[in-house]
Amino acid sequence: METDKFREECGVFGIYSHEDDVALNSYWGLYALQHRGQESAGIAISDGAWMDVYRGMGLVGEVFRHQLPHMDGQYISIGHVRYSTTGSSLLMNTQPLMVRYSGGHISLAHNGNLTNAKELRRRMEEEGSVFQTSIDSEVIVNLIARSRKASLEEKVVDSLREVEGAYCLVVMTETKLIGVRDPHGFRPLCIGKLNAGWVIASESCALDTVGAEFVRDVEPGEMVVIDENGLSSHRFAEAKRRALCVFEYIYFARPDSVIDGQSVQQARFEMGRQLARESKYEADIVISVPDSGTTAALGFSRESKIPFGEGLMKNRYIGRTFIQPEQKKRDLSVKIKLNAVKAVVEGKNVIMVDDSIVRGTTSGKIVRMLKEAGAKAVHMCVSSPPIAHPCYYGIDTSVRRDLIAATKSVEEIRQMIGADSLHYLSLDGLYQAVKNVKYNDMCYACFNGDYPASTPCENETCASNKFIFERKDSNGG
Template identity: 70%
Template sequence: MYSVEVEGNKWKEECGVYGVYSRSAEADVSGMTYLGLYALQHRGQESAGIAITDGAWMDVTRGMGLVNEVFRHQVPHMDNQYIAIGHVRYSTTGSSMLANTQPLMVNYSGGKISLAHNGNLTNATEIRRELEETGTIFQTTIDSEVFVNLIARSRKATVEEKISESLNKIEGAYCLTIMTENKLIGARDPQGFRPLCLGKIGDDTWILSSESCGLDVVGAEFVRDIEPGEMVVIDDDGVKSYKFAEPKLNMCVFEYIYFARPDSVLDGLSVHEARFEMGRVLARETNYKADIVISVPDSGNTAASGYAYESGIPYVEGLVKNRYIGRTFIQPTQKKRDTAVKLKLNAISSAVQGKSVVMIDDSIVRGTTSGKIVRMLRNAGAREIHMCISSPPIVYPCYYGIDTSVRKELIAATKSVEEICEYIGADSLHFLSLDGLKHCMRKLGPDHMCYACFDGGYPIEQKSASPAEHDKYVFEQRKK
């Protein structure tokens, strides 16, 4: 999933996937999936969907909007249902419309199958073109549909073999939950760009979730992370593991900087712990003398608390967030995004007036929102504003499931730190160093992370440098 549309200060999320398998008579698999998607709402706010099966019938309910909007009347239900998968989406390939919502559901010679995908397939254009030339019909303009067509066309004997063969033709980032009439299947790409974990309740209920917070909400026990290059198959015989590719772990470091919920644990590393350490390292790298530390809520909160802890400068609430406004990137135009910033944040004058302020945020993409926040604090009476960013400058686009910009629109690709500081109107600006960020990842292993957006070291060779090949609407703009 890829896009050229970016909100002024943040990269957009990717998607969230969820799945439940249970033979317990007390388990409500669709209800649990609903709760799981609610916990993963931060990963996608454009659409949501749930697919369910009772072993014979399969049905899917999808809609535009937040989870509680899509299912405001009723969560889908089926007598004797025992498998469900769910998806929350932010559109990064294909338009934001009902036809492109997930889970996808198809009928093929092997039966029925539903699929939900988080990530971005870097060779989807090439594969789709080959499939279309042999007569394959596509119903959507999303890269995820490539999966179901490859599975349906496979001549392998079992569904596990069909999926494994299909995955080995795909390049890029993907975490999948797949449902057949009698199996729940999860898969993670060999690089492990996106997270996926396994949980359980008792002895007969199994759960797949993009993040561990999706397990907590239903009272599930965390079992383990799905390994890169691994496919797990859950049926009445329990959980079976298949390695379809050699693992080459390159987890997206932005999962820890911004995307994941702070209460999640990904590949054994607490997101909260990583962000707190980022703040501590920022304090050591800057050593600013200031009166207060504030954050840009909510994504800067944990790093700001770490900065305050390390520096000894009090951490106070200097910006208040309107909890009823979604993340500003969901607005489709820049004018609406500007209005959303004003609706979403406001400065607390009594907290910042006359003060030298250290303000912590997680990233700067274009810098327009950062400039608005700095001006807001100036108007509220802040004497000095020292801005600290808990990530290095973003210089390169991402091709692995984050909604990003063409490189010329990334402010750090065209301006120096000093020029960015002047552009946003701060008194000083400091980005966390790449070495400092790697220090924060030391428990997981700094060599097991993807830092491509900072240093251009893409784990997968980019076969096409053409922006058109990675455009969000690549399947909608092709010549007929």
């Protein structure tokens, strides 16, 4: 189903402990964060005097199938799972990055996108810097290495004063572990306590997996430093307009995670209840597009009193359909990955709940599949508003012309996918569902075009294609 979904960004993990196997804990932590990136994985380790890194293409279990990185006395480790929102899907672009500079070794893992990366990269190349990758994360590494500040903490802060956009970082030297969250807080990052050590991770589910106790979220504009003296907090920038990506609650994060005080599972359940209140559809059964639409579908069923059923069965062993390069293979992969359960949907009016519609291609195939299985009618409900604007902060969105809600009304989308009716959750309904986070503390730019931070629209692409980036009402119509 990934062919018609936003692609996850990346997941980062870091651990500092003299009592635990840090490489093994990074491995399990990355397993818990696998949903955030499936193209590559990597783990870096340090024993206090030396550093090593192992990276590869594929899932965590594939990359570390034979062994984990190891050195005697290792007590710091960071890890990364990646989906390439910037930079090609190549081995050279895998993370964590590791470089040697005048101050020793440094390793870095990054989640997010820098909106001024091209400008910074061009400037540094003109000044003689050499880049080994095509990813924006290497810009941060170069800035740290070039800084004339004395301590590592000062070097990191000095580099972050130049970058714009979204970044959650875990940074490792031979003796320190650092976690950073950008001043807007676009991406999640949290802190956990494990025995006498500390853990930093993109989501709390990774803390649960390694047995760490959740302590708190890293605040926007905060840098935490973990070394032999324990954990210390440094405010490197005033928190600007807080703008956590609301899609963490809609789709990206694992349901068992808690982000900025809000349970992801609870938010998705409430989205389904809001959908039922808004749409007021009547039907015989509620089904979901598994797995991302299931929690909202259960909420819809609870609120509407319409029974929930498994009308679509997912093949959990098919793997990653989005790696298929040819459209014919993509079309086949949808049929292989999902199949309608005829005994559940035949002769019934069906409400189908999904979390989003990006391009509309997959939704149409699923509606047709259900009707071929005998469904009398398919009413589609989407637990997010229409996606009409591209994201620049770490989500893979096409140019705006490829987003179906940017060019078509809700009725036109309904006709295109073949549904008997179509209802998107309203922006207000979405806000009501995410009860524990203030409205102004989340980013809704992909729905309403209100970008909370700078975008790369000064570059040539934006200037030459105004249609892609023009503002449009969030209703998609």
